[in-house]
Amino acid sequence: MKIILAPMEGVVDHLMRDMLTRIGGYDLCITEFIRIVDQKLPARVFTRFCPELQNGGKTFAGTPVRVQLLGQDPNWLAENAVRAVELGSPGVDLNFGCPAKTVNKSRGGAVLLKETEQLYLIVKAVRDAVPAAFPVSAKIRLGYDDTSLTLANAAAIASAGASMLTVHARTKSDGYRPPAYWPWIAKIKQQVSIPLVANGEIWNAADAALCQQQANCSNIMLGRGALAMPNLAQSIRTGAAAMPxxxxxxxxxxxxxxxxxxxxxxxxxxxxxxxxxxxxxxxxxxxxxxxxxxxxxxxxxxxxxxxxxxxxxxxx
Structure with missing residues (x-):
C-alpha cells in the first residue's frame, strides 16, 4: 500500500506538506500544478511551487515530492517535464483532473478528458522526453460530464507509457459532492496493467478500507481528509485514533x-x-x-x- 498526499490548489503548499509528512505515513507528495502554456519556464517558477527541489526533492521528513504540470501542448509539457527532473523532482505528474473553470476554459485539466487522443499525445511526449529512471504519472477524474470515455482515457494514458494513474472517482460535473464511485477504479484495473491510485471521499480508516475493497486497489491518495484529520495517513496504517x-x-x-x-x-x-x-x-x-x-x-x-x-x- 502506498499513501500519497494530494495536490490541493491553494491549500497544500510546501509548508502544509512539511507539517503533514512530519506526522508521517506518506510515501509521496504531489505539488500544486504548474501551468504550462507556450514556453519553458525558468527554474525559479519550479522552486517557488516546490522548494523541496532544494532539499533533494524531498520534504524535511524525507518524503519525495513530485512536481505536477498542467497544460495541453505535448511539446511544451515535455520540455518543462525534463526541466523539472533536471532540477531534482523525482518524477513528473500530469494533471487531467482539475475542475476549475478558468483552467478548463483554457483547455487544461479535466476538460482534456473529452480528448482521449490528446491525453495519449501528452503522456507519450512527456514519457519519451523524461529519462526512463523517472516516473511519469497522471491524475484523472472519471470524465468531464459523464463516464463514457473513462476506460478509453485510462487505456490511452497507460498505452502512452504512464508509470502510475491516480483516479479521482468522480466526474468534473460531480465536483466534490459525495459519493466517490470507487467501483469504477476496479473496472479501470481490468483494462490497464499500470499501478492505480484511488482518490476521493477518504475521511477515515474505515473509508480507506472500503475504498480499497471497492476499487480493488491498495494505493490511495488523501486530500481533504488529510486536512480534516492531520494524522489520517498514520491512522490508516496503524489504526491510531484521531490526533487529540x-x-x-x-x-x-x-x-x-x-x-x-x-x-x-x-x-x-x-x-x-x-x-x-x-x-x-x-x-x-x-x-x-x-x-x-x-x-x-x-x-x-x-x-x-x-x-x-x-x-x-x-x-x-
Missing part, C-alpha cells in the same frame, strides 16, 4: 509561524480559515473556534485567538 485537539492546536500554531514568516504571509488569514473549514468536519472544537476566526483579518489577531484556545485546551 490540543495537539492539533499546537500544529496550527507551528504552521502559523511558518506561514507568517514565509513569503506567503499575506495569504495566511485565508489559508488558516480554509484549513479550519476541513478541521471542523472532524473536530467539534474547530467549529466553535472557526466562528471566532472567520471575522478576523490580521495575522496577529488570529495568532492570539489560536494561542488562547491552546492554553484553554491544555488546562481543560
Amino acid at each position: 485537539w490540543p495537539q492539533v492546536l499546537e500544529l496550527l500554531m507551528r504552521y502559523s509561524e511558518f506561514e507568517i514568516s514565509g513569503d506567503k504571509g499575506q495569504y495566511y488569514a485565508n489559508r488558516i480559515k480554509q484549513w479550519f473549514s476541513y478541521l471542523k468536519l472532524q473536530y467539534p472544537q474547530a467549529a466553535d473556534l472557526f466562528q471566532q476566526l472567520r471575522v478576523l483579518r490580521k495575522s496577529s489577531d488570529i495568532l492570539a485567538t489560536l494561542n488562547q484556545a491552546l492554553l484553554h485546551s491544555q488546562h481543560a
Whole structure:
C-alpha cells in the first residue's frame, strides 16, 4: 500500500506538506500544478511551487515530492517535464483532473478528458522526453460530464507509457459532492496493467478500507481528509485514533509561524480559515473556534485567538 498526499490548489503548499509528512505515513507528495502554456519556464517558477527541489526533492521528513504540470501542448509539457527532473523532482505528474473553470476554459485539466487522443499525445511526449529512471504519472477524474470515455482515457494514458494513474472517482460535473464511485477504479484495473491510485471521499480508516475493497486497489491518495484529520495517513496504517485537539492546536500554531514568516504571509488569514473549514468536519472544537476566526483579518489577531484556545485546551 502506498499513501500519497494530494495536490490541493491553494491549500497544500510546501509548508502544509512539511507539517503533514512530519506526522508521517506518506510515501509521496504531489505539488500544486504548474501551468504550462507556450514556453519553458525558468527554474525559479519550479522552486517557488516546490522548494523541496532544494532539499533533494524531498520534504524535511524525507518524503519525495513530485512536481505536477498542467497544460495541453505535448511539446511544451515535455520540455518543462525534463526541466523539472533536471532540477531534482523525482518524477513528473500530469494533471487531467482539475475542475476549475478558468483552467478548463483554457483547455487544461479535466476538460482534456473529452480528448482521449490528446491525453495519449501528452503522456507519450512527456514519457519519451523524461529519462526512463523517472516516473511519469497522471491524475484523472472519471470524465468531464459523464463516464463514457473513462476506460478509453485510462487505456490511452497507460498505452502512452504512464508509470502510475491516480483516479479521482468522480466526474468534473460531480465536483466534490459525495459519493466517490470507487467501483469504477476496479473496472479501470481490468483494462490497464499500470499501478492505480484511488482518490476521493477518504475521511477515515474505515473509508480507506472500503475504498480499497471497492476499487480493488491498495494505493490511495488523501486530500481533504488529510486536512480534516492531520494524522489520517498514520491512522490508516496503524489504526491510531484521531490526533487529540490540543495537539492539533499546537500544529496550527507551528504552521502559523511558518506561514507568517514565509513569503506567503499575506495569504495566511485565508489559508488558516480554509484549513479550519476541513478541521471542523472532524473536530467539534474547530467549529466553535472557526466562528471566532472567520471575522478576523490580521495575522496577529488570529495568532492570539489560536494561542488562547491552546492554553484553554491544555488546562481543560
